[in-house]
Amino acid sequence: MRQSKLFTKTRREAPADEVAKNAQLLVRAGYIHKEMAGVYSYLPFGKKVLEKIEQVVREEMDAIGGQEIRMATLHPSENWKQTGAWDNVDVLFKLQSRTEKEYAIGQSEEEIVTPIAREYVQSYKDLPVAIYQIGQKYRDELRAKSGIMRGREFTMKDMYSFHETQEDFDRFYTLAKESYLKIYERLGLVAKATEASGGAFTKKLSYEFMVLTDAGEDDILYCDSCSYCVNAEISTQKKDDECTRCNKGKLARAKASEVGNIFDLGTKYANDFSFTYKDKEGKDQQPIMGCFGIGISRLMGVIVETFGDDKGLVWPESVAPFSVHLVSLPAGRQGSGIDEVCKAADALYDDLVQAGIEVLYDDRDARAGEKFAESDLLGIPQRIVVGKDAVATGTFEVVSRATGDVAKKSRAEILGK
Numbered sequence: 001m002r003q004s005k006l007f008t009k010t011r012r013e014a015p016a017d018e019v020a021k022n023a024q025l026l027v028r029a030g031y032i033h034k035e036m037a038g039v040y041s042y043l044p045f046g047k048k049v050l051e052k053i054e055q056v057v058r059e060e061m062d063a064i065g066g067q068e069i070r071m072a073t074l075h076p077s078e079n080w081k082q083t084g085a086w087d088n089v090d091v092l093f094k095l096q097s098r099t100e101k102e103y104a105i106g107q108s109e110e111e112i113v114t115p116i117a118r119e120y121v122q123s124y125k126d127l128p129v130a131i132y133q134i135g136q137k138y139r140d141e142l143r144a145k146s147g148i149m150r151g152r153e154f155t156m157k158d159m160y161s162f163h164e165t166q167e168d169f170d171r172f173y174t175l176a177k178e179s180y181l182k183i184y185e186r187l188g189l190v191a192k193a194t195e196a197s198g199g200a201f202t203k204k205l206s207y208e209f210m211v212l213t214d215a216g217e218d219d220i221l222y223c224d225s226c227s228y229c230v231n232a233e234i235s236t237q238k239k240d241d242e243c244t245r246c247n248k249g250k251l252a253r254a255k256a257s258e259v260g261n262i263f264d265l266g267t268k269y270a271n272d273f274s275f276t277y278k279d280k281e282g283k284d285q286q287p288i289m290g291c292f293g294i295g296i297s298r299l300m301g302v303i304v305e306t307f308g309d310d311k312g313l314v315w316p317e318s319v320a321p322f323s324v325h326l327v328s329l330p331a332g333r334q335g336s337g338i339d340e341v342c343k344a345a346d347a348l349y350d351d352l353v354q355a356g357i358e359v360l361y362d363d364r365d366a367r368a369g370e371k372f373a374e375s376d377l378l379g380i381p382q383r384i385v386v387g388k389d390a391v392a393t394g395t396f397e398v399v400s401r402a403t404g405d406v407a408k409k410s411r412a413e414i415l416g417k
C-alpha cells in the first residue's frame with residue numbers, strides 16, 4: 001500500500017484523555033479511533049492486526065476440531081432469565097425496545113449456543129462437539145481506563161464444547177490448553193496456565209492463561225522446573241521460593257496479564273435449557289459443557305504493552321500489518337528528469353508486491369527525520385530505505401524495528417531470491 005493514499009495520519013502527541021500505553025500508541029499511530037471510554041473503532045492498520053490475531057486463533061481452533069459459527073449479538077431476554085444471569089450478571093447490557101420487549105447484548109454466548117447445540121445433538125454419536133465464534137462482546141464496565149485491554153466493546157474468541165463424560169472433557173481441556181499455549185507462542189508471547197476460581201460462571205476450578213509482561217496487572221508465581229503456576233494472590237505457598245508441586249524447582253515471581261480462560265461449566269446450562277441426548281442404552285443424559293475464551297482485542301493491547309517502546313509500536317512479524325516499511329528519500333524533484341530515487345523505490349515496491357511480501361510504501365515527499373520517526377511509531381518489523389546511496393550502490397539499508405540492527409542487502413536478498 002502507498003502511504004500517500006492512506007486516509008489516516010499519525011500524530012506527534014499522545015491524546016490527553018488516554019492513560020494506558022496501548023491506547024496512547026495506537027491512537028497516535030492511527031490504528032484505532034476512540035469513540036468513548038472503552039469503545040474504539042479499528043482503522044485500516046488496526047483492523048489488519050486484529051484480523052491477523054483472529055486468523056492465528058482460528059487456525060488453532062480448527063486444528064483441534066472447533067467449528068466456527070457466528071452467533072447473534074442481540075439476545076432475547078428470556079434466554080438470560082432462564083439461566084438466572086439476567087439478574088445476576090451486573091455487566092450485562094440490557095435494552096428495551098419501543099414495544100417494551102427486553103433484550104440483552106451478548107457479553108458471553110452460553111445462552112445462545114446451548115439452545116443451538118440442543119437442536120442438533122440428539123445422540124451420544126453427536127458428541128463431543130466444539131463450536132466457536134470470533135465476534136464482538138459488550139460489558140457494562142463502570143470504569144474503562146485500560147485502552148483496548150478492558151473495553152465496553154471488545155472482540156473475543158469464545159468456544160463451547162459438549163461431552164459425554166468428565167474424562168472426555170478433561171481430554172479436550174488438555175488439547176485446548178496446548179492449543180492456547182501454541183497461539184500465544186505464535187504471537188511472540190510467553191504464557192503460563194494458572195489455576196483460578198471459576199468466578200461468576202461456575203464453582204468448579206477454572207484455568208487462566210497469563211502472559212508474562214511488565215505491564216501486567218497481576219502477580220504470578222511460576223516454577224522453573226514443572227508447569228506449576230498460580231496467581232500470587234491465591235497462592236497457598238508457605239515459602240515464596242520452593243515449588244510444593246514438584247519439590248524440585250524454584251518459584252519465580254512475575255507480572256502478568258490474563259489473555260484467556262477455560263471454564264468447566266458442568267451441566268449447569270444443560271439443566272437450564274433441558275438439553276439431553278440419548279446414551280448407548282437409549283437413556284437421557286445431560287452433556288458436560290466447557291467454555292474457552294480468548295480476548296482478541298485484549299491480546300492486541302497486551303502485545304502493544306509488551307513490545308512497544310519510547311519510539312512507538314513494535315509488532316511481532318506474525319501480527320504486523322505489513323512485513324516491510326519501504327521508505328524512499330527523494331532528493332527533490334528539481335530539474336527536468338524524474339528523481340532516480342523515486343524510480344528505484346517504485347521498482348522495488350513493485351517487486352515486493354509481486355513477491356507477495358506485505359509492504360507499506362512511504363512514497364511521500366517529506367524529510368528523512370520525519371519519515372523515520374513515523375516509521376518507528378508504526379512499528380512495522382523491517383524498514384528498507386531507498387536513498388541516493390542505494391541507487392548508487394545497488395544495496396539497501398534494512399533496519400529491524402525490534403532490535404535496531406542495520407543490514408545492507410541487495411535487491412535479490414530482500415526478495416529472497
Ligand SMILES: [Zn+2]
Pocket residue numbers: 223224225226227228243244245246247248249250
Ligand atoms: Zn515445580
